Amino acid sequence: MTPPASLTPQDSLVAIMIAVSVADSDIRTAELVSIQGIVNYLPIFADYDVDRIKIVARTVFDLFEDDDGLDALFGLIRASLPERLVETAYALACDVAAADGKLEQAELRLLEEIRHELEIDRLHAAAIERGARARHMRA
Template sequence: MLEDAPMTAQDALAALMIAVSASDENIRTAELVKINSAINNLPVFSDYDLERLPRMSRMVFSLLEQEDGLEALFGLIRDALPERLYETAYALSCDVAAADGLIVGTEVRMLEEIREELNLDRLHAAAIERGSRARHMTL
C-alpha cells in the first residue's frame, strides 16, 4: 500500500533533502544527521510517517540514475508541495548542503536548479542561503 501511496508534501521535502545530499554522489554523515534532525524536530514534519523515508530514498536514488530523472523528481515535488512551502523546501535544501561545511560543485548547481524549479525570488533565496551559512559556521 505504501509503495502506491501518492507523494505527500512532507515526502517532497524529504526527497529534496535526499537529492541535495546525493547530488555530489557522496552522502556525508553530517548531511544524514541534518536530514534526520529536520524530520525529527521541525513542525512541518510533526506527523510524518518515518516508514515512508526509505521509499523516498529509493525513489530519489532511482530517479537520479536516469537521464531525465532530476526533471521527473522536480515534477513530483512541484505536484506534491504547496507553493507556501517552497521557501521551506529551499531552506531545508540549503541546510543539508551546508551541513558538512562546504557547498561546492554539484551541490551549488543543485541549489541553483531548486531555486529555478521553485521560482524563488533571488533576494529571498539569498537571505535563505545566508541564514544557512550563518547556522553552519565553525570556529
Template structure:
C-alpha cells in the same frame, strides 16, 4: 508519474528534496544524513511524519537519478505535491542540508540553483535563505 513511482505527500516532497541535495555530489555525508534526520524529527512541518518512509523515499530519489530526465521527473513530483507556500521552506531545508558538512561543492551549488529555478524562489529571498543556512552551520 509512472506506475513504479510512489505518490508523495508534501512532507515526502520536502524530504526528497533534502535527500536529492545530499546525493547530488554522489557522496552522502554523515553530517548531511544527520541534518535530514534532525530536520524531520524536530520541525513542525514534519509533525506526524512516518520517518520509516525515508528509506523508501531515498531509494526513489536514487532510482530517479539513474534514469535520463530523472531529475526533471523528481522536480515534477515535487512541484505537483508541494504547496507553493512551502517552496521557500523547501529551499531553506535544501540549503541547510547542503551547508551541514561545512562544504559546498560545485555540484551542490548547481543543485541549489536548479531548485531555486524549479521552485521560483526570488533571488533576493534565496540569498537571505542561503545566508541564514551559512550562519547556522558555521563552526569555531
C-alpha cells in the same frame, strides 16, 4: 521498486534534502544527521511517518539513475508541494548542503536548479542561503 505515483508535501521536502545530499555522489554522515534532525524536530514533520524516508530515498536514488530523473523528481515535487512550502523546501536544501561545512559544485548547481524550478525569488533565496551559512558556521 516503482516510484510512488505522488508524494506528500513532507515527502517532497525529504526528497529535496536527499537530492541535495546525493548531488555530489557522496552522501556524508553530517548530511544524513541533518536530514534526520530536521525530520525529528521541525513542526512540518510532526505527523510524518519516518519509515517513508526509506521509500522517498529509494525513489530519489532510482530517479537519479535516469537521464531525465531530475526533471521527473521536480515534476513529482511541483505536483505535491504547496506554494507556501517552496521557501521551506529551499531552506531545508540549503541546511543539508551546508551541514558538512563545504559546498561542492554539484550541490551549488542543484541548489540553483531548485531555486529555478520552485520559482524562488532571488532576494529571498539569498536571505535563506545566508541564514543556512550562519547556522552552520564553524569556530
